[in-house]
Amino acid sequence: MIEGLLPPGVASSEAFDDAAPAPLFPAEAALLAGRRERRRRQFATARACARRCLADLGHAPVPLLPGPGGAPAWPPGVVGSITHCDGYRAAVADHRTHTSALGIDAEPAGPLPPGVLGLITSPAERAHLATLTEAHPDIFWERIFFSAKEAAYKAWYPSTGIWLGFRQATLTLSPTGTFTCVLHPPPHAPPANPHYEGRWLSTSTLVLTAVHREG
Ligand SMILES: CC(C)(COP(=O)(O)OP(=O)(O)OC[C@H]1O[C@@H](n2cnc3c(N)ncnc32)[C@H](O)[C@@H]1OP(=O)(O)O)[C@@H](O)C(=O)NCCC(=O)NCCS
Incomplete structure:
Protein backbone atom coordinates (compact mmCIF):
# COMPACT_ATOMS: atom_id res chain seq x y z
CA MET A 1 0.00 0.00 0.00
CA ALA A 106 0.68 4.83 9.68
CA GLU A 107 -2.24 5.19 12.05
CA PRO A 108 -5.22 3.01 12.85
CA ALA A 109 -8.31 4.26 11.04
CA GLY A 110 -10.74 5.97 13.37
CA PRO A 111 -11.34 9.23 15.16
CA LEU A 112 -8.62 10.83 17.28
CA PRO A 113 -8.94 10.46 21.05
CA PRO A 114 -11.02 13.26 22.61
CA GLY A 115 -9.10 16.50 23.08
CA VAL A 116 -6.30 15.74 20.63
CA LEU A 117 -7.62 17.68 17.65
CA GLY A 118 -7.39 21.01 19.43
CA LEU A 119 -3.75 20.32 20.29
CA ILE A 120 -2.63 19.51 16.76
CA THR A 121 -4.55 22.03 14.64
CA SER A 122 -5.06 25.78 14.33
CA PRO A 123 -8.55 27.33 14.08
CA ALA A 124 -8.04 27.72 10.31
CA GLU A 125 -7.11 24.05 10.00
CA ARG A 126 -10.21 23.05 11.96
CA ALA A 127 -12.33 25.07 9.52
CA HIS A 128 -10.59 23.24 6.65
CA LEU A 129 -11.34 19.91 8.36
CA ALA A 130 -14.98 20.83 8.82
CA THR A 131 -15.29 21.54 5.09
CA LEU A 132 -13.65 18.23 4.20
CA THR A 133 -15.83 16.32 6.68
CA GLU A 134 -19.00 17.87 5.32
CA ALA A 135 -18.10 16.89 1.76
CA HIS A 136 -16.71 13.40 2.62
CA PRO A 137 -18.08 12.28 6.01
CA ASP A 138 -16.85 8.71 5.54
CA ILE A 139 -13.14 9.68 5.77
CA PHE A 140 -11.28 10.05 9.09
CA TRP A 141 -9.84 13.44 8.15
CA GLU A 142 -8.62 14.24 11.66
CA ARG A 143 -6.55 11.08 11.72
CA ILE A 144 -5.09 11.87 8.30
CA PHE A 145 -4.19 15.33 9.62
CA PHE A 146 -2.33 13.83 12.56
CA SER A 147 -0.53 11.29 10.41
CA ALA A 148 0.46 13.75 7.66
CA LYS A 149 2.06 16.09 10.19
CA GLU A 150 4.02 13.20 11.66
CA ALA A 151 5.18 12.12 8.18
CA ALA A 152 6.34 15.69 7.47
CA TYR A 153 8.17 15.77 10.80
CA LYS A 154 9.97 12.52 9.99
CA ALA A 155 11.07 14.02 6.66
CA TRP A 156 12.18 17.27 8.32
CA TYR A 157 13.98 16.10 11.45
CA PRO A 158 16.91 14.08 10.05
CA SER A 159 18.27 17.05 8.09
CA THR A 160 17.75 19.67 10.81
CA GLY A 161 17.71 17.99 14.22
CA ILE A 162 14.96 20.40 15.27
CA TRP A 163 11.86 19.16 17.11
CA LEU A 164 8.61 20.81 16.00
CA GLY A 165 5.20 20.63 17.64
CA PHE A 166 2.01 19.96 15.69
CA ARG A 167 1.05 23.61 15.82
CA GLN A 168 4.32 24.48 14.07
CA ALA A 169 2.97 22.92 10.89
CA THR A 170 0.15 24.05 8.62
CA LEU A 171 -1.50 21.30 6.64
CA THR A 172 -3.72 21.50 3.59
CA LEU A 173 -5.37 18.25 2.51
CA SER A 174 -6.92 17.52 -0.85
CA PRO A 175 -9.67 14.91 -1.25
CA THR A 176 -7.74 13.65 -4.28
CA GLY A 177 -5.14 12.06 -2.00
CA THR A 178 -2.45 14.73 -1.79
CA PHE A 179 -1.43 17.23 0.89
CA THR A 180 0.91 20.13 1.50
CA CYS A 181 2.56 20.70 4.86
CA VAL A 182 4.33 23.99 5.59
CA LEU A 183 6.51 23.93 8.71
CA HIS A 184 7.17 26.94 10.91
CA PRO A 185 10.59 26.33 12.46
CA PRO A 186 12.07 28.51 15.18
CA PRO A 187 14.60 31.19 14.17
CA HIS A 188 17.58 29.10 15.34
CA ALA A 189 16.74 26.23 12.98
CA PRO A 190 19.21 25.57 10.16
CA PRO A 191 18.04 26.83 6.78
CA ALA A 192 15.81 24.22 5.19
CA ASN A 193 12.92 24.25 2.75
CA PRO A 194 9.84 24.09 5.01
CA HIS A 195 7.40 23.06 2.24
CA TYR A 196 6.59 19.36 1.99
CA GLU A 197 4.33 17.60 -0.47
CA GLY A 198 2.74 14.27 0.36
CA ARG A 199 0.09 11.71 -0.39
CA TRP A 200 -2.43 9.98 1.86
CA LEU A 201 -4.48 6.81 1.76
CA SER A 202 -7.35 5.77 3.98
CA THR A 203 -8.72 2.21 4.21
CA SER A 204 -11.26 0.69 6.58
CA THR A 205 -8.44 -0.14 9.03
CA LEU A 206 -5.51 2.15 8.30
CA VAL A 207 -4.49 5.69 7.47
CA LEU A 208 -1.17 5.98 5.64
CA THR A 209 0.71 9.14 4.72
CA ALA A 210 3.99 9.72 2.91
CA VAL A 211 6.10 12.80 2.24
CA HIS A 212 8.72 12.81 -0.50
CA ARG A 213 11.08 15.39 -1.90
CA GLU A 214 13.35 14.76 -4.87
CA GLY A 215 17.09 14.96 -4.38
C1 LIG B 1 8.65 10.75 16.16
C2 LIG B 1 7.17 10.58 15.91
C3 LIG B 1 6.77 11.38 14.67
C4 LIG B 1 6.91 9.06 15.64
O1 LIG B 1 5.58 8.84 15.23
P1 LIG B 1 4.67 7.73 15.92
O2 LIG B 1 3.33 7.78 15.26
O3 LIG B 1 4.74 7.90 17.41
O4 LIG B 1 5.33 6.32 15.63
P2 LIG B 1 5.60 5.55 14.24
O5 LIG B 1 5.56 4.12 14.54
O6 LIG B 1 4.80 6.05 13.11
O7 LIG B 1 7.11 5.95 13.96
C5 LIG B 1 8.12 5.52 14.81
C6 LIG B 1 9.39 5.51 14.01
O8 LIG B 1 9.69 6.82 13.57
C7 LIG B 1 11.08 6.95 13.47
N1 LIG B 1 11.45 8.18 14.18
C8 LIG B 1 11.44 8.39 15.51
N2 LIG B 1 11.85 9.65 15.76
C9 LIG B 1 12.11 10.22 14.57
C10 LIG B 1 12.58 11.50 14.17
N3 LIG B 1 12.88 12.46 15.07
N4 LIG B 1 12.75 11.75 12.85
C11 LIG B 1 12.48 10.80 11.94
N5 LIG B 1 12.03 9.57 12.24
C12 LIG B 1 11.86 9.29 13.55
C13 LIG B 1 11.71 5.71 14.10
O9 LIG B 1 12.15 4.87 13.07
C14 LIG B 1 10.56 5.09 14.85
O10 LIG B 1 10.57 3.69 14.88
P3 LIG B 1 11.68 2.86 15.70
O11 LIG B 1 11.77 3.50 17.04
O12 LIG B 1 11.17 1.48 15.71
O13 LIG B 1 12.95 3.04 14.89
C15 LIG B 1 6.28 11.04 17.11
O14 LIG B 1 6.46 10.17 18.20
C16 LIG B 1 6.62 12.44 17.58
O15 LIG B 1 7.52 12.65 18.38
N6 LIG B 1 5.86 13.46 17.12
C17 LIG B 1 6.03 14.83 17.61
C18 LIG B 1 6.61 15.72 16.55
C19 LIG B 1 5.66 15.86 15.39
O16 LIG B 1 5.15 14.90 14.88
N7 LIG B 1 5.38 17.10 14.97
C20 LIG B 1 4.42 17.31 13.90
C21 LIG B 1 4.54 18.68 13.28
S1 LIG B 1 6.06 18.91 12.41
Whole structure:
Protein backbone atom coordinates (compact mmCIF):
# COMPACT_ATOMS: atom_id res chain seq x y z
CA MET A 1 0.00 0.00 0.00
CA ILE A 2 2.75 2.48 0.94
CA GLU A 3 4.37 1.96 -2.46
CA GLY A 4 1.42 3.70 -4.12
CA LEU A 5 2.09 6.89 -2.14
CA LEU A 6 5.66 7.29 -3.37
CA PRO A 7 7.33 7.82 -6.74
CA PRO A 8 8.66 4.81 -8.66
CA GLY A 9 12.22 3.99 -7.62
CA VAL A 10 11.70 4.57 -3.90
CA ALA A 11 12.23 1.22 -2.17
CA SER A 12 9.42 0.15 0.15
CA SER A 13 8.46 -2.87 2.22
CA GLU A 14 5.49 -3.48 4.51
CA ALA A 15 4.06 -6.17 6.79
CA PHE A 16 0.66 -6.63 8.41
CA ASP A 17 1.84 -8.87 11.25
CA ASP A 18 5.04 -10.06 12.91
CA ALA A 19 4.83 -13.64 11.61
CA ALA A 20 7.92 -13.62 9.36
CA PRO A 21 11.32 -14.18 11.02
CA ALA A 22 12.97 -10.82 11.67
CA PRO A 23 16.44 -11.28 13.16
CA LEU A 24 18.09 -8.32 14.86
CA PHE A 25 21.74 -7.33 15.04
CA PRO A 26 23.12 -7.57 18.59
CA ALA A 27 23.25 -3.78 18.96
CA GLU A 28 19.58 -3.55 17.99
CA ALA A 29 18.59 -6.38 20.35
CA ALA A 30 20.48 -4.65 23.17
CA LEU A 31 18.38 -1.54 22.64
CA LEU A 32 15.25 -3.53 23.30
CA ALA A 33 16.40 -5.17 26.51
CA GLY A 34 13.62 -4.85 29.06
CA ARG A 35 11.09 -3.63 26.51
CA ARG A 36 7.72 -5.31 26.08
CA GLU A 37 7.45 -8.22 23.66
CA ARG A 38 5.02 -6.25 21.48
CA ARG A 39 7.58 -3.46 20.98
CA ARG A 40 10.35 -5.99 20.29
CA ARG A 41 8.33 -7.73 17.57
CA GLN A 42 7.15 -4.49 16.04
CA PHE A 43 10.70 -3.10 16.00
CA ALA A 44 12.12 -6.31 14.51
CA THR A 45 9.53 -6.55 11.73
CA ALA A 46 10.03 -2.90 10.80
CA ARG A 47 13.83 -3.45 10.76
CA ALA A 48 13.32 -6.43 8.45
CA CYS A 49 11.26 -4.16 6.16
CA ALA A 50 14.04 -1.55 6.28
CA ARG A 51 16.69 -4.10 5.38
CA ARG A 52 14.59 -5.29 2.43
CA CYS A 53 14.60 -1.67 1.24
CA LEU A 54 18.38 -1.51 1.67
CA ALA A 55 18.76 -4.72 -0.36
CA ASP A 56 16.63 -3.22 -3.13
CA LEU A 57 19.01 -0.25 -3.17
CA GLY A 58 22.04 -2.56 -3.36
CA HIS A 59 23.10 -2.18 0.30
CA ALA A 60 24.19 -4.99 2.60
CA PRO A 61 22.13 -5.47 5.78
CA VAL A 62 23.36 -3.25 8.61
CA PRO A 63 22.09 -2.38 12.09
CA LEU A 64 19.66 0.54 11.99
CA LEU A 65 20.10 2.22 15.34
CA PRO A 66 18.22 5.29 16.51
CA GLY A 67 20.20 8.49 16.25
CA PRO A 68 19.51 11.72 18.14
CA GLY A 69 15.80 12.42 18.44
CA GLY A 70 14.89 8.82 17.61
CA ALA A 71 15.45 9.03 13.86
CA PRO A 72 17.02 5.83 12.52
CA ALA A 73 20.62 6.20 11.32
CA TRP A 74 20.55 4.95 7.75
CA PRO A 75 23.81 4.10 5.95
CA PRO A 76 25.62 7.01 4.30
CA GLY A 77 23.98 7.97 1.02
CA VAL A 78 20.56 6.61 2.03
CA VAL A 79 17.47 8.45 3.23
CA GLY A 80 14.59 6.50 4.71
CA SER A 81 11.68 6.32 7.11
CA ILE A 82 9.99 3.74 9.33
CA THR A 83 6.49 3.46 10.79
CA HIS A 84 4.48 0.94 12.80
CA CYS A 85 1.04 0.79 14.31
CA ASP A 86 -1.41 -1.99 15.19
CA GLY A 87 -1.61 -4.27 12.15
CA TYR A 88 0.99 -2.47 10.05
CA ARG A 89 4.75 -2.01 9.82
CA ALA A 90 6.61 -0.36 6.93
CA ALA A 91 9.89 1.13 5.82
CA VAL A 92 10.86 3.16 2.77
CA ALA A 93 14.29 4.26 1.54
CA ASP A 94 16.08 5.74 -1.43
CA HIS A 95 19.48 6.96 -2.56
CA ARG A 96 20.14 10.53 -1.41
CA THR A 97 20.98 11.41 -5.00
CA HIS A 98 17.33 10.70 -5.94
CA THR A 99 15.50 11.68 -2.75
CA SER A 100 16.43 14.37 -0.23
CA ALA A 101 13.58 13.94 2.26
CA LEU A 102 11.30 11.01 3.06
CA GLY A 103 8.76 10.48 5.83
CA ILE A 104 6.00 7.91 6.30
CA ASP A 105 3.40 7.40 8.99
CA ALA A 106 0.68 4.83 9.68
CA GLU A 107 -2.24 5.19 12.05
CA PRO A 108 -5.22 3.01 12.85
CA ALA A 109 -8.31 4.26 11.04
CA GLY A 110 -10.74 5.97 13.37
CA PRO A 111 -11.34 9.23 15.16
CA LEU A 112 -8.62 10.83 17.28
CA PRO A 113 -8.94 10.46 21.05
CA PRO A 114 -11.02 13.26 22.61
CA GLY A 115 -9.10 16.50 23.08
CA VAL A 116 -6.30 15.74 20.63
CA LEU A 117 -7.62 17.68 17.65
CA GLY A 118 -7.39 21.01 19.43
CA LEU A 119 -3.75 20.32 20.29
CA ILE A 120 -2.63 19.51 16.76
CA THR A 121 -4.55 22.03 14.64
CA SER A 122 -5.06 25.78 14.33
CA PRO A 123 -8.55 27.33 14.08
CA ALA A 124 -8.04 27.72 10.31
CA GLU A 125 -7.11 24.05 10.00
CA ARG A 126 -10.21 23.05 11.96
CA ALA A 127 -12.33 25.07 9.52
CA HIS A 128 -10.59 23.24 6.65
CA LEU A 129 -11.34 19.91 8.36
CA ALA A 130 -14.98 20.83 8.82
CA THR A 131 -15.29 21.54 5.09
CA LEU A 132 -13.65 18.23 4.20
CA THR A 133 -15.83 16.32 6.68
CA GLU A 134 -19.00 17.87 5.32
CA ALA A 135 -18.10 16.89 1.76
CA HIS A 136 -16.71 13.40 2.62
CA PRO A 137 -18.08 12.28 6.01
CA ASP A 138 -16.85 8.71 5.54
CA ILE A 139 -13.14 9.68 5.77
CA PHE A 140 -11.28 10.05 9.09
CA TRP A 141 -9.84 13.44 8.15
CA GLU A 142 -8.62 14.24 11.66
CA ARG A 143 -6.55 11.08 11.72
CA ILE A 144 -5.09 11.87 8.30
CA PHE A 145 -4.19 15.33 9.62
CA PHE A 146 -2.33 13.83 12.56
CA SER A 147 -0.53 11.29 10.41
CA ALA A 148 0.46 13.75 7.66
CA LYS A 149 2.06 16.09 10.19
CA GLU A 150 4.02 13.20 11.66
CA ALA A 151 5.18 12.12 8.18
CA ALA A 152 6.34 15.69 7.47
CA TYR A 153 8.17 15.77 10.80
CA LYS A 154 9.97 12.52 9.99
CA ALA A 155 11.07 14.02 6.66
CA TRP A 156 12.18 17.27 8.32
CA TYR A 157 13.98 16.10 11.45
CA PRO A 158 16.91 14.08 10.05
CA SER A 159 18.27 17.05 8.09
CA THR A 160 17.75 19.67 10.81
CA GLY A 161 17.71 17.99 14.22
CA ILE A 162 14.96 20.40 15.27
CA TRP A 163 11.86 19.16 17.11
CA LEU A 164 8.61 20.81 16.00
CA GLY A 165 5.20 20.63 17.64
CA PHE A 166 2.01 19.96 15.69
CA ARG A 167 1.05 23.61 15.82
CA GLN A 168 4.32 24.48 14.07
CA ALA A 169 2.97 22.92 10.89
CA THR A 170 0.15 24.05 8.62
CA LEU A 171 -1.50 21.30 6.64
CA THR A 172 -3.72 21.50 3.59
CA LEU A 173 -5.37 18.25 2.51
CA SER A 174 -6.92 17.52 -0.85
CA PRO A 175 -9.67 14.91 -1.25
CA THR A 176 -7.74 13.65 -4.28
CA GLY A 177 -5.14 12.06 -2.00
CA THR A 178 -2.45 14.73 -1.79
CA PHE A 179 -1.43 17.23 0.89
CA THR A 180 0.91 20.13 1.50
CA CYS A 181 2.56 20.70 4.86
CA VAL A 182 4.33 23.99 5.59
CA LEU A 183 6.51 23.93 8.71
CA HIS A 184 7.17 26.94 10.91
CA PRO A 185 10.59 26.33 12.46
CA PRO A 186 12.07 28.51 15.18
CA PRO A 187 14.60 31.19 14.17
CA HIS A 188 17.58 29.10 15.34
CA ALA A 189 16.74 26.23 12.98
CA PRO A 190 19.21 25.57 10.16
CA PRO A 191 18.04 26.83 6.78
CA ALA A 192 15.81 24.22 5.19
CA ASN A 193 12.92 24.25 2.75
CA PRO A 194 9.84 24.09 5.01
CA HIS A 195 7.40 23.06 2.24
CA TYR A 196 6.59 19.36 1.99
CA GLU A 197 4.33 17.60 -0.47
CA GLY A 198 2.74 14.27 0.36
CA ARG A 199 0.09 11.71 -0.39
CA TRP A 200 -2.43 9.98 1.86
CA LEU A 201 -4.48 6.81 1.76
CA SER A 202 -7.35 5.77 3.98
CA THR A 203 -8.72 2.21 4.21
CA SER A 204 -11.26 0.69 6.58
CA THR A 205 -8.44 -0.14 9.03
CA LEU A 206 -5.51 2.15 8.30
CA VAL A 207 -4.49 5.69 7.47
CA LEU A 208 -1.17 5.98 5.64
CA THR A 209 0.71 9.14 4.72
CA ALA A 210 3.99 9.72 2.91
CA VAL A 211 6.10 12.80 2.24
CA HIS A 212 8.72 12.81 -0.50
CA ARG A 213 11.08 15.39 -1.90
CA GLU A 214 13.35 14.76 -4.87
CA GLY A 215 17.09 14.96 -4.38
C1 LIG B 1 8.65 10.75 16.16
C2 LIG B 1 7.17 10.58 15.91
C3 LIG B 1 6.77 11.38 14.67
C4 LIG B 1 6.91 9.06 15.64
O1 LIG B 1 5.58 8.84 15.23
P1 LIG B 1 4.67 7.73 15.92
O2 LIG B 1 3.33 7.78 15.26
O3 LIG B 1 4.74 7.90 17.41
O4 LIG B 1 5.33 6.32 15.63
P2 LIG B 1 5.60 5.55 14.24
O5 LIG B 1 5.56 4.12 14.54
O6 LIG B 1 4.80 6.05 13.11
O7 LIG B 1 7.11 5.95 13.96
C5 LIG B 1 8.12 5.52 14.81
C6 LIG B 1 9.39 5.51 14.01
O8 LIG B 1 9.69 6.82 13.57
C7 LIG B 1 11.08 6.95 13.47
N1 LIG B 1 11.45 8.18 14.18
C8 LIG B 1 11.44 8.39 15.51
N2 LIG B 1 11.85 9.65 15.76
C9 LIG B 1 12.11 10.22 14.57
C10 LIG B 1 12.58 11.50 14.17
N3 LIG B 1 12.88 12.46 15.07
N4 LIG B 1 12.75 11.75 12.85
C11 LIG B 1 12.48 10.80 11.94
N5 LIG B 1 12.03 9.57 12.24
C12 LIG B 1 11.86 9.29 13.55
C13 LIG B 1 11.71 5.71 14.10
O9 LIG B 1 12.15 4.87 13.07
C14 LIG B 1 10.56 5.09 14.85
O10 LIG B 1 10.57 3.69 14.88
P3 LIG B 1 11.68 2.86 15.70
O11 LIG B 1 11.77 3.50 17.04
O12 LIG B 1 11.17 1.48 15.71
O13 LIG B 1 12.95 3.04 14.89
C15 LIG B 1 6.28 11.04 17.11
O14 LIG B 1 6.46 10.17 18.20
C16 LIG B 1 6.62 12.44 17.58
O15 LIG B 1 7.52 12.65 18.38
N6 LIG B 1 5.86 13.46 17.12
C17 LIG B 1 6.03 14.83 17.61
C18 LIG B 1 6.61 15.72 16.55
C19 LIG B 1 5.66 15.86 15.39
O16 LIG B 1 5.15 14.90 14.88
N7 LIG B 1 5.38 17.10 14.97
C20 LIG B 1 4.42 17.31 13.90
C21 LIG B 1 4.54 18.68 13.28
S1 LIG B 1 6.06 18.91 12.41
